[in-house]
Amino acid sequence: MKRILVTGAAGQIGSELIVALRQRYGGNNVIACGHRTMPDRKILDSGPFESFDVRDSSAVTDVVSKYEVDIIYHLAGILSATGEAKPQLAWDININGLSNVLETARQHGCAVFFPSSIASFGPSTPQVNTPQETIQRPQSIYGISKVSGELLCDYYYHRFGVDSRGLRFPGLISYETLPGGGTTDYAVEIFYAALRGKKYTSFLQKGTRLDMMYMPDAIRAAIAVMEADPGRLIIRNAFNITAMSFAPEDLCAEIQKFIPDFTMDYKVDPVRQAIADSWPNNMDDSAARMQWGWQPEYDLPAMTKDMIEKLSCKLGR
Numbered sequence: 328m329k330r331i332l333v334t335g336a337a338g339q340i341g342s343e344l345i346v347a348l349r350q351r352y353g354g355n356n357v358i359a360c361g362h363r364t365m366p367d368r369k370i371l372d373s374g375p376f377e378s379f380d381v382r383d384s385s386a387v388t389d390v391v392s393k394y395e396v397d398i399i400y401h402l403a404g405i406l407s408a409t410g411e412a413k414p415q416l417a418w419d420i421n422i423n424g425l426s427n428v429l430e431t432a433r434q435h436g437c438a439v440f441f442p443s444s445i446a447s448f449g450p451s452t453p454q455v456n457t458p459q460e461t462i463q464r465p466q467s468i469y470g471i472s473k474v475s476g477e478l479l480c481d482y483y484y485h486r487f488g489v490d491s492r493g494l495r496f497p498g499l500i501s502y503e504t505l506p507g508g509g510t511t512d513y514a515v516e517i518f519y520a521a522l523r524g525k526k527y528t529s530f531l532q533k534g535t536r537l538d539m540m541y542m543p544d545a546i547r548a549a550i551a552v553m554e555a556d557p558g559r560l561i562i563r564n565a566f567n568i569t570a571m572s573f574a575p576e577d578l579c580a581e582i583q584k585f586i587p588d589f590t591m592d593y594k595v596d597p598v599r600q601a602i603a604d605s606w607p608n609n610m611d612d613s614a615a616r617m618q619w620g621w622q623p624e625y626d627l628p629a630m631t632k633d634m635i636e637k638l639s640c641k642l643g644r
């Protein structure tokens with residue numbers, strides 16, 4: 328059985344990916360790794376946990392040697408809005424952390440999963456049906472770290488044969504763990520407001536369409552791309568994947584089908600609005616569909632229904 332290490336264990340993706348990987352590969356074969364923020368008890372009680380900073384190269388190597396790791400899901404990173412507040416920190420964690428992981432993978436023969444993002448595109452990228460291969464000149468430090476990360480992963484594949492694979496995630500929506508410091512966070516916050524009987528104030532303006540995905544689809548995609556037949560992969564870093572594309576008012580209208588009294592207004596945050604305006608409206612994910620069978624299960628209505636059901640239980644509503 329493969330041994331898998333996941334950095335960013337307490338994060339939005341990590342906290343759910345670890346549970347799914349442990350169900351599939353066995354609790355003791357999936358090593359959760361965090362730093363500063365501790366993951367919840369579900370993670371701590373179901374398999375090994377190690378605490379280290381991904382910027383510490385010897386700590387990364389020690390853990391990979393200790394557990395004889397085969398695959399590293401490197402999820403630790405700073406998101407777009409926090410990145411604009413702390414650009415040097417974002418570069419340090421996102422790039423030096425990835426570089427340490429790739430170098431360790433080269434030395435120990437590990438495969439690497441890297442989460443890229445719609446943020447790897449910029450204002451000169453075609454925004455509608457954004458192609459897999461296109462102009463990538465992002466203006467946020469997060470986006471710059473993502474496009475650099477894609478290239479670094481490709482470099483380690485071509486130069487050293489490291490089996491690196493990645494996905495360009497859209498905004499991710501989940502009921503388990505809140506996102507931290509992203510531009511698409513509104514699409515999660517809005518559900519908490521609606522279920523608590525409050526009005527929501529959107530920090531993105533009306534008409535801001537972005538690609539989005541429900542977390543169960545994102546988790547399936549991350550596992551599927553790492554299990555894909557390498558012979559079918561023409562691209563590696565990183566596949567466009569999407570499930571739905573909407574603007575704040577579309578999500579509000581969908582929630583109102585379940586909670587008719589819910590209301591939303593707007594107070595635009597210029598930093599996050601500028602970031603969102605530079606991202607695609609909807610990506611073309613045909614390469615992922617053709618090369619490893621990507622197929623989302625949740626569209627906007629299905630995601631909204633499930634979010635409301637699951638979050639209602641969680642919040643005791």
Ligand code: AKB
Nearest residue numbers: 406407444509510511
């Ligand atoms: C963010 O908003 O920063 C992230 C992303 C789209 O990568 N959710």
